[in-house]
Amino acid sequence: MAGSVQKDQQQVLGIIEQQTFHKEESEGNNNNNTTRTLLESDMAPTQGNSIHRSGSRPQLDVSKAEIQGNVEEKYPTILLPNQSDDLSHLALDIGGSLIKLVYFSRHEDQSADDKRKRSLKERLGLSNRRSYPILGGRLHFVKFETRKINECLDFIHSKQLHCGGLESHYSDGVPDQNGIIKATGGGAYKYADLFKERLGVSLDKEDEMDCLVAGANFLLKAIRHEAFTHMEGHKEFVQIEPNDLFPYLLVNIGSGVSMIKVDGDGKFERVSGTNVGGGTYWGLGRLLTKCKSFDELLELSQKGDNRTMDMLVGDIYGGLDYSKIGLSASTIASSFGKTISEKKELEEYRPEDISLSLLRMISYNIGQIAYLNALRFRLKRIFFGGFFIRGHAYTMDTISFAVHFWSNGEAQAMFLRHEGFLGALGAFMSYEKHGLDDLMVHQLVERFPMGAPYTGGKIHGPPLGDLNEKISWMEKFLQKGTEITAPVPMTPPAGTTGLGGFEVPLSKGSTLRSDASALNVGVLHLVPTLEVFPLLADPKLYEPNTIDLSNHSEFEYWLTILSEHLPDLVDKAVASEGGTDDAKRRGDAFARAFSAHLVRLMEEPSAYGKLGLANLLEMREECLREFQFVDAYRSIKQRENEASLAVLPDLLVELDSMDEESKLLTLIEGVLAANIFDWGSRACVDLYHKGTIIEIYRMSRNKMRRPWRVDDFDDFKKRMLGSGDKKKPSHKRALLFVDNSGADIVLGMLPLARELLRRGTEVVLVANSLPALNDVTAMELPDIVAEAAKHCDILRRAAEAGGLLVDAMINTSDSSKENSSSVPLMVVENGCGSPCIDLRQVSSELAAAAKDADLIILEGMGRALHTNLNARFKCDALKLAMVKNQRLAEKLVKGNIYDCICKYEPAS
Ligand SMILES: Nc1ncnc2c1ncn2[C@@H]1O[C@H](COP(=O)(O)OP(=O)(O)O)[C@@H](O)[C@H]1O
Ligand SMILES: CC(C)(COP(=O)(O)O)[C@@H](O)C(=O)NCCC(=O)O
Numbered sequence: 057m058a059g060s061v062q063k064d065q066q067q068v069l070g071i072i073e074q075q076t077f078h079k080e081e082s083e084g085n086n087n088n089n090t091t092r093t094l095l096e097s098d099m100a101p102t103q104g105n106s107i108h109r110s111g112s113r114p115q116l117d118v119s120k121a122e123i124q125g126n127v128e129e130k131y132p133t134i135l136l137p138n139q140s141d142d143l144s145h146l147a148l149d150i151g152g153s154l155i156k157l158v159y160f161s162r163h164e165d166q167s168a169d170d171k172r173k174r175s176l177k178e179r180l181g182l183s184n185r186r187s188y189p190i191l192g193g194r195l196h197f198v199k200f201e202t203r204k205i206n207e208c209l210d211f212i213h214s215k216q217l218h219c220g221g222l223e224s225h226y227s228d229g230v231p232d233q234n235g236i237i238k239a240t241g242g243g244a245y246k247y248a249d250l251f252k253e254r255l256g257v258s259l260d261k262e263d264e265m266d267c268l269v270a271g272a273n274f275l276l277k278a279i280r281h282e283a284f285t286h287m288e289g290h291k292e293f294v295q296i297e298p299n300d301l302f303p304y305l306l307v308n309i310g311s312g313v314s315m316i317k318v319d320g321d322g323k324f325e326r327v328s329g330t331n332v333g334g335g336t337y338w339g340l341g342r343l344l345t346k347c348k349s350f351d352e353l354l355e356l357s358q359k360g361d362n363r364t365m366d367m368l369v370g371d372i373y374g375g376l377d378y379s380k381i382g383l384s385a386s387t388i389a390s391s392f393g394k395t396i397s398e399k400k401e402l403e404e405y406r407p408e409d410i411s412l413s414l415l416r417m418i419s420y421n422i423g424q425i426a427y428l429n430a431l432r433f434r435l436k437r438i439f440f441g442g443f444f445i446r447g448h449a450y451t452m453d454t455i456s457f458a459v460h461f462w463s464n465g466e467a468q469a470m471f472l473r474h475e476g477f478l479g480a481l482g483a484f485m486s487y488e489k490h491g492l493d494d495l496m497v498h499q500l501v502e503r504f505p506m507g508a509p510y511t512g513g514k515i516h517g518p519p520l521g522d523l524n525e526k527i528s529w530m531e532k533f534l535q536k537g538t539e540i541t542a543p544v545p546m547t548p549p550a551g552t553t554g555l556g557g558f559e560v561p562l563s564k565g566s567t568l569r570s571d572a573s574a575l576n577v578g579v580l581h582l583v584p585t586l587e588v589f590p591l592l593a594d595p596k597l598y599e600p601n602t603i604d605l606s607n608h609s610e611f612e613y614w615l616t617i618l619s620e621h622l623p624d625l626v627d628k629a630v631a632s633e634g635g636t637d638d639a640k641r642r643g644d645a646f647a648r649a650f651s652a653h654l655v656r657l658m659e660e661p662s663a664y665g666k667l668g669l670a671n672l673l674e675m676r677e678e679c680l681r682e683f684q685f686v687d688a689y690r691s692i693k694q695r696e697n698e699a700s701l702a703v704l705p706d707l708l709v710e711l712d713s714m715d716e717e718s719k720l721l722t723l724i725e726g727v728l729a730a731n732i733f734d735w736g737s738r739a740c741v742d743l744y745h746k747g748t749i750i751e752i753y754r755m756s757r758n759k760m761r762r763p764w765r766v767d768d769f770d771d772f773k774k775r776m777l778g779s780g781d782k783k784k785p786s787h788k789r790a791l792l793f794v795d796n797s798g799a800d801i802v803l804g805m806l807p808l809a810r811e812l813l814r815r816g817t818e819v820v821l822v823a824n825s826l827p828a829l830n831d832v833t834a835m836e837l838p839d840i841v842a843e844a845a846k847h848c849d850i851l852r853r854a855a856e857a858g859g860l861l862v863d864a865m866i867n868t869s870d871s872s873k874e875n876s877s878s879v880p881l882m883v884v885e886n887g888c889g890s891p892c893i894d895l896r897q898v899s900s901e902l903a904a905a906a907k908d909a910d911l912i913i914l915e916g917m918g919r920a921l922h923t924n925l926n927a928r929f930k931c932d933a934l935k936l937a938m939v940k941n942q943r944l945a946e947k948l949v950k951g952n953i954y955d956c957i958c959k960y961e962p963a964s
């Protein structure tokens with residue numbers, strides 16, 4: 057038996073080899089090559105390339121809506137007479153020290169609502185109305201110094217934010233929504249006239265406390281890894297269950313400090329405050345040190361030694377602890393107290409020491425008052441916001457220390473990544489139309505584009521208008537050197553005295569990272585169309601990433617892999633855009649931008665929240681898109697598709713000559729073998745220099761030896777074919793999460809799909825919405841299927857039934873529609889543009905398709921190993937991948953590179 061399988065394979069591969077050489081020889085000669093023409097037309101760069109990953113949620117006003125035109129029409133236009141186009145785009149929090157801006161940039165939903173999609177929607181019961189009356193968009197966060205309010209006005213003006221934004225269709229220089237902008241903070245009153253005068257807009261004042269609380273509640277419920285603890289230099293993200301959030305104490309440290317007990321949405325009380333806050337540190341610090349900026353003052357503190365200023369317990373007790381009351385000799389007895397006994401003038405003290413002593417005094421004091429209020433109301437959680445914190449490790453450590461020390465570890469200090477933007481966010485949300493308040497965590501995707509973290513300057517930097525500006529900025533950035541990437545060395549925890557002593561700050565380095573707070577928050581993409589994949593067994597327990605990157609050596613390894621892969625990727629990207637000078641310049645800027653992210657992460661792995669490998673791989677793709685590389689592997693994908701399609705017919709003939717068992721095994725082997733075509737793996741790319749596509753495919757198949765490293769094939773076979781007389785009905789619908797172009801899809805997954813169809817199972821091919829490496833996209837699939845269907849009736853009928861062939865030109869011998877009742881083959885986009893998939897955020901199309909599915913097949917390293925290897929599903933799941941990285945093979949399966957994984961898990 058085994059021998060005959062082997063023989064069959066040899067035969068398949070023999071035929072393939074011949075065909076390939078023939079096909080590859082004819083490469084470059086593209087006359088009447090239908091495949092090429094079809095693929096090319098589909099892969100043409102789509103402007104903006106925004107799938108459903110961008111969206112905002114200004115809800116439509118549907119009152120008095122009526123159908124316009126012919127009511128009999130299938131998709132009539134609906135007129136919304138009360139919907140105003142100019143939704144507001146900007147909200148402000150004008151504080152004593154800083155102006156915070158939250159603004160919204162719109163994105164058109166450019167996904168073509170083509171015939172395939174329409175028929176798919178009908179089939180999935182999605183109906184064809186726009187499922188979400190929402191426009192795409194992003195939320196940006198920017199801040200300015202209040203004393204430089206003119207810069208802020210210029211910024212708003214240059215981006216036309218008061219008129220709906222530059223990206224808006226409706227931006228005609230006319231102020232928004234009757235010229236009203238939501239604003240909070242004292243400056244909303246103080247500067248109202250200035251805004252009217254300069255921008256022609258009125259500020260609609262919102263209560264500051266209302267806004268703070270609304271902003272905090274929103275962030276804590278809707279943003280993943282918003283809150284974190286910071287103790288002794290160690291940052292840890294905490295995920296709080298939305299229904300376990302209240303009550304908590306919110307401490308906003310701005311110029312002054314507010315302490316608010318929050319019991320629910322809109323339910324709060326300002327219970328305390330202190331006038332010794334951020335303004336005190338900056339104000340006193342400026343007077344005492346002559347610093348010109350807050351950052352300069354903070355930076356000084358990093359080199360300071362507060363013992364020269366502060367009177368310690370030991371100074372009073374002759375170097376001894378006051379152990380009876382639990383105070384070590386190094387505990388500060390009196391901030392600045394040492395200066396009274398010394399006959400020194402201000403100039404004789406080091407500004408560094410002054411700054412540190414001041415920072416510690418104020419942070420500790422706030423921590424202590426916060427603790428007392430938490431105690432007063434029995435609150436266990438305290439969240440600290442406000443820009444005084446500025447993501448600064450020492451400040452956070454001091455506050456945490458105070459809370460921890462005084463509460464004996466009972467209460468916990470937590471910090472927020474969007475620290476200073478609470479009020480501005482709250483003001484933004486007070487626009488009723490935005491309906492932001494009911495956005496869910498899965499509808500928000502945070503991104504770290506170059507335009508956001510690297511808009512340089514002291515606080516905000518230039519408004520980067522277009523791509524060219526972004527590129528120039530990247531060029532300049534590198535010339536300027538390390539300003540942004542300057543590390544804040546993490547001092548290893550030195551250990552405290554245990555007696556309330558905290559003599560030497562733990563998190564202190566020599567330089568302050570330029571505006572760390574701006575680097576800690578990205579742009580929030582609001583994507584209301586994203587959903588949690590409904591077949592996850594337990595979404596709460598789901599963690600997409602298999603490898604925990606909080607392990608430092610893992611993190612370093614994968615960062616190095618990404619960094620080493622960069623030159624090759626840039627080459628491909630530049631070539632994909634014709635290798636022009638413009639492409640080279642963009643390629644260079646992309647490389648700088650992505651390296652800057654890597655360097656930043658190397659310094660501080662948690663800089664962007666808790667990232668897994670999936671996020672890093674996605675960040676690389678996003679970065680490419682930012683510099684308008686639409687599809688870096690386009691021509692490679694095309695070449696591999698053509699070569700594989702040419703040999704598909706013979707493979708199908710071979711498969712059809714096999715008995716059921718051999719066929720199923722050959723199909724699974726085929727998927728595993730063809731998964732070797734992965735342009736994201738260094739080892740594989742090196743292989744590709746050693747042979748043609750088909751030679752490599754053949755070699756890969758020949759190496760298939762069972763048992764595979766993880767081999768549940770027999771269980772899968774039992775489910776599919778039954779054992780003995782026991783046969784189970786075929787699956788109703790299978791979702792095939794496909795991976796790479798070329799052999800992977802054409803010779804691996806399509807034949808498997810065909811077999812499922814033949815067995816009466818509906819098949820949904822789930823592919824990326826946007827390109828990532830050489831992954832096949834949902835846009836590309838219909839043409840590939842159409843080409844394959846020319847040689848295969850099963851595929852053709854199924855594709856017709858699934859509405860896949862509506863656009864494609866197919867010229868099979870039999871194109872009658874009589875078979876439209878066959879089981880359908882469909883294509884849905886997954887909602888992402890990454891080699892991995894986070895099943896908490898998938899397209900609504902996929903979520904709809906999942907409802908009737910009882911089998912999931914996840915294929916490839918990104919989707920089945922890096923992510924989802926441990927995911928549990930409500931239905932049967934098969935995970936298939938070749939491991940194309942030695943370290944991963946060792947780590948995951950104690951195996952070797954090129955080992956295969958076939959993991960089958962029946963419904964749980
Ligand atoms: N670049 C900066 N310029 C001035 N102050 C800053 C800066 N970065 C952080 N801060 C600190 O943040 C405080 C202001 O915090 P913020 O939350 O914006 O409050 P407010 O609304 O009172 O302006 C300042 O008093 C100062 O301590
Ligand atoms: C990016 C990938 C996950 C894509 O793999 P695929 O999903 O196509 O099987 C993979 O190529 C990868 O992990 N590459 C980095 C490892 C390396 O170069 O060895």
Ligand SMILES: [Mn+2]
Pocket residue numbers: 734795796829830831891916918
């Ligand atoms: Mn892939």
